[in-house]
Amino acid sequence: MIYGSQNDMATIRLDEPEVFLKKLSGAIDQLVDKKWWIDRDKIKAKLDENKN
16 A cells, blocks of 8 residues: 555545644644644634635
8 A cells, every 4th residue: 555645645534624734733732732832723713714
């Protein structure tokens, strides 16, 4: 099996921005131990504004 193929991305839904960004946010949370150096809530609010 070749990792990183289009099928793998579709299987774990990384081709869907909403899913990908949520997973990325979770990974960053783990890396920075929830001590973000930016205002994460402000960014999330801005993204929610743009979604509508």
